Amino acid sequence: MAMAEPRDNQQPDSVFTRPPRGRRAQPALSRERIVAGTIALLDRDGAPALTMRKVAAELGVHATSLYWYVDRREDLVDLALDAVLAEAAAGLPGPDEPWESAVKTTARRFYTALTDRAWAAEFAGVRPLLGPNALALSRRIIAALADSGGGDEDRAVAIRALANQILGAATTTVAMRAGAAAARGGTDDARAAAVSASDALAVENAYFDQVIDLLLAGIRARRAT
Amino acid sequence: MAMAEPRDNQQPDSVFTRPPRGRRAQPALSRERIVAGTIALLDRDGAPALTMRKVAAELGVHATSLYWYVDRREDLVDLALDAVLAEAAAGLPGPDEPWESAVKTTARRFYTALTDRAWAAEFAGVRPLLGPNALALSRRIIAALADSGGGDEDRAVAIRALANQILGAATTTVAMRAGAAAARGGTDDARAAAVSASDALAVENAYFDQVIDLLLAGIRARRAT
DNA sequence: ACCTGAACACCGTTCAAGT
DNA sequence: ACCTGAACACCGTTCAAGT
Numbered sequence: 001m002a003m004a005e006p007r008d009n010q011q012p013d014s015v016f017t018r019p020p021r022g023r024r025a026q027p028a029l030s031r032e033r034i035v036a037g038t039i040a041l042l043d044r045d046g047a048p049a050l051t052m053r054k055v056a057a058e059l060g061v062h063a064t065s066l067y068w069y070v071d072r073r074e075d076l077v078d079l080a081l082d083a084v085l086a087e088a089a090a091g092l093p094g095p096d097e098p099w100e101s102a103v104k105t106t107a108r109r110f111y112t113a114l115t116d117r118a119w120a121a122e123f124a125g126v127r128p129l130l131g132p133n134a135l136a137l138s139r140r141i142i143a144a145l146a147d148s149g150g151g152d153e154d155r156a157v158a159i160r161a162l163a164n165q166i167l168g169a170a171t172t173t174v175a176m177r178a179g180a181a182a183a184r185g186g187t188d189d190a191r192a193a194a195v196s197a198s199d200a201l202a203v204e205n206a207y208f209d210q211v212i213d214l215l216l217a218g219i220r221a222r223r224a225t
Numbered sequence: 226m227a228m229a230e231p232r233d234n235q236q237p238d239s240v241f242t243r244p245p246r247g248r249r250a251q252p253a254l255s256r257e258r259i260v261a262g263t264i265a266l267l268d269r270d271g272a273p274a275l276t277m278r279k280v281a282a283e284l285g286v287h288a289t290s291l292y293w294y295v296d297r298r299e300d301l302v303d304l305a306l307d308a309v310l311a312e313a314a315a316g317l318p319g320p321d322e323p324w325e326s327a328v329k330t331t332a333r334r335f336y337t338a339l340t341d342r343a344w345a346a347e348f349a350g351v352r353p354l355l356g357p358n359a360l361a362l363s364r365r366i367i368a369a370l371a372d373s374g375g376g377d378e379d380r381a382v383a384i385r386a387l388a389n390q391i392l393g394a395a396t397t398t399v400a401m402r403a404g405a406a407a408a409r410g411g412t413d414d415a416r417a418a419a420v421s422a423s424d425a426l427a428v429e430n431a432y433f434d435q436v437i438d439l440l441l442a443g444i445r446a447r448r449a450t
Numbered sequence: 451a452c453c454t455g456a457a458c459a460c461c462g463t464t465c466a467a468g469t
Numbered sequence: 470a471c472c473t474g475a476a477c478a479c480c481g482t483t484c485a486a487g488t
Contacts, residue, residue, distance in 0.1 A: 027471055027472085028471085029471080029472080061472075061473095062473055062474075064472080065471080068470085068472075
């Protein structure tokens, strides 16, 4: 209430201790900082660690402060998911790319972004992917299919088939990884684990590509009849 | 410690109040009762209502009592999911069914079981489906593909493609339903809602069948080359 | 063997209050 | 405008105790 109260303990008032003019105009928190903290937490401790209190602790702030920037916990999930898709959405094939390879590389980028961090695939199965980056990826596939020939109905079916495939593949891939890790227990040395993990990744990716190829074969066959 | 203590308040000891011989041999709870209560709760109040305390309340028992029968909350999810797949797994196509129609009807039964109750699809995206009924459904599809011709590798790819498709389709279907319900708000009369819901269901099912047909077309095309 | 009851260490979210 | 702090109504799970 009294003016000119000491603003903190011990610190004398000087240019160095005094906050820069208009510091309050740059608040401690922001959506970007919150999303960055959320992702750091998820990368380190996994999906179950995503609680308002832990995100707040990551940012050195109280849990209730987050509610100034987001309405609910789910918002954190949606924002983190779309942030992780940003990289995938940044390097999409150009409009002159042949439709089949455009579908393949876009689908693969989408799938890879979701499986690179286990938590992303886990949340993708629970929250609809409606962020700008998810939409950009989806639209690139839709645009590619527009060049595929065939009727509107066929294209709508193909779009769903591809979307289901990407989500289903990402979900089952991380579930299988978790199962394999649990089955292994702790009984293998780190080097062997690293080698077999990179082998397993190559196998997973090969499977994903072949599954997409299978769908493309179906689309071509349909268009031919 | 003392023998012949009064076993309850007020009630005089008689044949009618005395529990039948060996009653303690038939305990109040059982896995089946717990699963039935869990499903009743989920059907009524949806996936977020699945808490140990609410399941216990459904059965007139304390939350901690459930731990005699299951190890953790996830067990309840796994048991409820597989119970819901029992019906689908009961009426599988016989071994003489042509492989394509066997795949189609089995996939459809699987998908329908998951989408009939929203919570089933929601949990299926989060928990791997490893119960006996899920395995029976999966194995029927694997058996059908064994008759499809083609190499081992092609068949393995086809199995994954179908599994991803079923899971992905179920997940996105219930997500779209939830989104549509939210968009509608409360602003339509019950009759119109019922009609459009049954229309929407028919459209969903048609899409699912066409998506499976697309995959089958891909499998046939692959085998031909 | 089966169930209760107390307890622990958490949750998400609200709201009034401070600055 | 932005953050704190207290509070509410929950959670899953453990463990000792009762019968």
